Amino acid sequence: MSKVPVELKYSNDHEWVLLEGNRATVGITDYAQQSLGDIVFLELPQVDDIIEAGDAFGVVESVKAASDLMMPLTGKVIEVNEELMDSPEIINEDPYEKGWMIVVEFTDASQIEDLLSSEQYEQLIEENA
Amino acid sequence: MSELKRTPLYQVHLQTGAKMVEFGGWHMPVQYQGIIKEHQATRESAGLFDVSHMGEILVEGADALPFLQRLVTNDVSKIGIGRILYTPMVKEDGGTVDDLLIYNLGLNRYLLVVNAANKEKDLLWIESHLSGQVGVADKSDEYALLALQGPGAEKILQQITALDLKTIKKYHFTVGAVSGVPCLVSRTGYTGEDGFELYCHPEGVEQLWHALMEAGRDEGLTPAGLGARDTLRMEAALPLYGQELSEEINPLMAGLGWTVKFDKEDFIGKGALLKIKEQGADHRLIGLEMVGRGIPRTGYQIQAGGQPVGWVTSGGFAPSLNTNIALAYVKPEFAAVDTELEVLIRGKEIKAKVVTKPFYKKSL
Secondary structure (H helix, E strand, O other): OOOOOOOOOOOOOOOOEEEEOOEEEEOOOOHOOOOOOEEEEEEEEOOOEEEEOEEEEEEEEOOEEEEEEEEOEEEEEEEEOHHHHHOOOOOHHOOOOOOOOOOEOOOOOOHHHEEEOOOOOHHHHHHHH | OOOOOEEEHHHHHHOOEEEEEOOOEEEEEEEOOHHHHHHHHHOOEEEEEEEOOOOHHHHHHHHHHHHHHHOOOHHHOOOOOOEEEEEEEEEOOOOOEEEEEEEEEOOOEEEEEEEHHHHHHHHHHHHOOOOOOOOEEEHHHEEEEEEEEEOHHHHHOOEEEEOOHOOOOOOEEEEEEEEEEEEEEEEOOOOOOOOOEEOOHHHHHHHHHHHHHOHHHHHHHHHEEEHHHHHHHHHOOOOOEEEOOOEEEOOOOOHHHHHHHOOOOOOOOOHHHHHHHOOOOOOOOEEEOOOOOOOOOOOOOOEOEOOOOOOOOEEEOOOOEEEEEEEEEEEEHHOOOEEEEEEEOOOOEEEEEOOOOOOOOOOO
16 A cells, blocks of 8 residues: 555656645656556756746656656746755655655645645545556 | 467466566566576576467478488588587578477487477468478477576576486487476577576476476576576577568678588578678677667667767666676677677767676576
8 A cells, every 4th residue: 555644745657746835845656656567767957947837847767667757736836856866766765755856946836725735645546456 | 469379387476476477479578586687597597488379380200301401501410319419591592480499309310499479470381382302280289398597507507407417418309308308408508607508398388387486496507587597698699580680681790600610511591691791791799788878779870970870689787797798790890809889878979898798697
């Protein structure tokens, strides 16, 4: 069973979002890392990049395939987890803590309404199963 | 598309926690514990692969040998009973219909082991070129196939068979019981490691699988899926049909010149291949190692100084080397080892260099 922490929000594209004030920390879910398998490569944006919700903010590659990382909230990137660049396997090991990818200062709080609760996300992955 | 076929081990795979994918018309396990773990287990101890999807075609009759000699590029007359030959089978223009193994079973009987996705095409091709006293039969439903691969393979297998495995040399086979299951045991594989392939009746394969897993428990034997099979064969630079080989790609271009025996009598495609040999193939298969950050994938463009010079056929992370590698076709002038090239990855030119194949060599 995939872990779905209740304190987080989720996107339909399997990113998780931790909201703190106008900041959002973003990573991919336990379900996503399990589906991808061994993660071996990561491309992340630069600090200060401004990215629209729904656009790709990076790429995650497993042994088998490359997948886009989708921005859940429009905003400016203020932190990037550089440790993942050398050790992308951290995402497999700890997707919600050490595996965080970026911190965003979001500009449109209304987009939070488009995110899923943990219950809704659990339902989504059950439907995918 | 017709319904996906299941190997006799389908339920065993599900119980073992396999992630199943579609491959060549079959439900196949792509991984169990994880591709990298299965890859490393195969390099360090052993991996057990269900490859029952492969096709088995029996060719027999008084004229079986001359028929096969005409059908394939390699020299079938060179293999005595109990031996195996790797060979391409090509069209008149030299393009590859399939690559296969031919087992000489004796008494003018040969077993052709072909790629799952190509089996129907191969059968049509073979039947449309029949000549002389030859019978062709699809025996795929009568065979399940396990591949036990890795440095621990012999020790594991020897525990459950009275066959003297030391006497089975590379590309040789014998028949006998393994854990009570009648098998054809060949010293072959597709991983760059020592290992065996075990052909048995589908009814016996579940018992065989469990007996091997039990015998290999202390040796670190791991069930391994198609994912690891692909990374292993890529590191060993073994061609995969549909990527390094196709109807548009001839064996000379693929670096398989050693399997094309121009000194034997006429065979299908001989004229075309001879011409290609004289003129030189327009592309060559090379090994690439990434210098910059990026993973080369099938179909990505290869460039030299910004100009397209080829394409990636197989690429990815190489677990045994901890680098990103690719097999690629490039124009001959860019094929020398150490040539600096670029791979176009999502619009960016990422540096790579030509390296010797295979990427991975088994330490003896």
